[in-house]
Amino acid sequence: MEVVSVTTQSIDGQYDRAKEVREFEETKAGVKGLVDSGVVKIPRFFIHPPETLPKPPCSNGGIDKLQIPTINLQGIGSDGCSSERRKQIVDDIREACERWGFFQLVNHGVPVGVMEGMLEGTRRFHEQPREAKAELYSNDGRREVRFYSTNGPRRESNPATWRDALACTFQDDALNPQAIPLVCRKQMEEYIKFMIKLREMISELLSEALGLSSDYLSCIECMKSEFLTCLYYPACPEPDLTLGTFKHSDPTFLTILVQDNIGGLQVLHQNHWLDVPPIPGALAVNIGDLMQLITNDKFKSAEHRVLARSIGPRLSAACFFYPSTKHSIKPYGPIKELLSENNPAIYREVMHLEYIGHYQSKPRDDTSALTHFKL
Secondary structure (H helix, E strand, O other): OOOOOOOOOEEOOEEOHHHHHHHHHHHOOHHHHHHHOOOOOOOHHHOOOHHHOOOOOOOOOOHHHOOOOEEEOOOOOOOOOOHHHHHHHHHHHHHHHHHOOEEEEEOOOOOHHHHHHHHHHHHHHHOOOHHHHHHHEOOOOOOOEEEEOOOOOOOOOOOOOOOEEEEEEEEOOEOOHHHOOHHHHHHHHHHHHHHHHHHHHHHHHHHHHOOOOOOHHHHOOOOOEEEEEEEEEOOOOOHHHOEEEEEEOOOOOEEEEEEOOOOOEEEEEOOEEEEOOOOOOOEEEEEOHHHHHHOOOOOOOOOEEEEOOOOOOEEEEEEEEEOOHHHOOOEEOOOHHHOOOOOOOOEOOEEHHHHHHHHHHOOOOOOOHHHHHEO
């Protein structure tokens, strides 16, 4: 086994964060490379400020009774689905999007075998030898396919997170199959086909939940491309000092996630972090910032995070939905049909690429990136 060495360097006795990060990046082995080398202390740039880390659970009346919504889509895609049944599903989705911005889906039409195959493909990619992944290692977000660990601005205020990622961009639902790593190509292509089908169904239900025609969101092409990220969270030797993924909301319209049974995903609700329990066969769905923007705050973007764990690896695959190519430079603003004298526009129009640029450059703090675009 190749040993990956990352040492803490200093200048005049001071910690040299930039050098430590550079040494880590130059290994192109990711967080898994650190674990494989036998580290018992995590590098300092992975350590998060105490105030951002999970606090010991305490009793809080009623909070333990809060349950993340689970929506059953049984029958929704069949001709025999009654109008009453469809209305109930639409009402459930409306309530979940308004109150939580997050819900789990069951009986959604994606075969369990396809979901398990996507997670197994994720495992196979990340558990390859370093040499098999190194060519894809990059922090250039413009690449269609890339493997990375640290991502975004490398400021002191942005500690790294304890996970590796393989990201593939399906612009307008397509990606050259040869660009996808062979070790997970079949599983990823199959999974994306079902994500596209599910997207169309959810687009209809979300449109109806907003009181619009069922094809409204599809017509404005806000969810016609996918960004599929296969995430690998190795067991961490010091899980109390870092996070698997820091607190954030997603800068897209919608996210659909398949996760294994390890757990660790949490969503922020009523200022409390709640576990998202793994449900066999379920998919987790959350509203993104741009959906909150175009619905004028009717649907809420959900803040969430992933804990670092001493057990692992944790596996998940997140499918982020964003505009088609021709609509990526089209400005999106609050949907006019939702506005009135009593409900004026909260946000200005913004192009998807403009929003992404601001989101990525913004320091990690408690302010939403949406605040910058308020009128």
